[in-house]
Amino acid sequence: MNDHFLLMVIYSALVSLVFAFIAKNDARQRGKYFLYLFCCFVLLSVLVGWIMFPFPI
């Protein structure tokens, strides 16, 4: 399992799931919050990855 993106997606899904169940009480709200967090994790990670391409730390 050497795929960076796959590992990042698994990590995002698990963390988003826990946060959704901590933060919300209703099943529908949990689902929406999970999707929101998951998309934020993945999209922002890809964005930061592209920004680090011309500006490496």
Add this chain to the structure above:
Amino acid sequence: MDMESFPEQTEQTAPAIPVHAGVLKTCGACFLGMLVPGLGHAILRKWDRALVFMGSITAMFMFGLCLNARLFNPDFSDIFAILKFLAEAGSGLLYWLCWLRGLGSGAPAVYTYDFGNVFIYTAGLLNMLVVVDAFDIALGRKP
């Protein structure tokens, strides 16, 4: 002004009054939640949360081990060693059982070493957050 002009107000039900679980149950939920992820919620009969927390945190920890992460020893020599140990030990028995069995020796040369460490740190830190959530539920601060 009569009450018939506001029928929606008369039909409203009173919000559920949060119930304090008791000192013993609160302490037990927090203590067992620290040992096994999700067990504190199971004691408070929050079955859905208990299952999700147990499954997610255990999966993160196991993923970390499979990715050749290192389980740091209880080392209090410098601040980073303490923080790494505390983050990993937050997983409770998952950490201690694996550490006692000698698992998680770590292989820094392996490609996924850092990923695995992040998975295990996060599992421990999430479990700490889950214990705080169980504490809030036991005190009746949230449903």
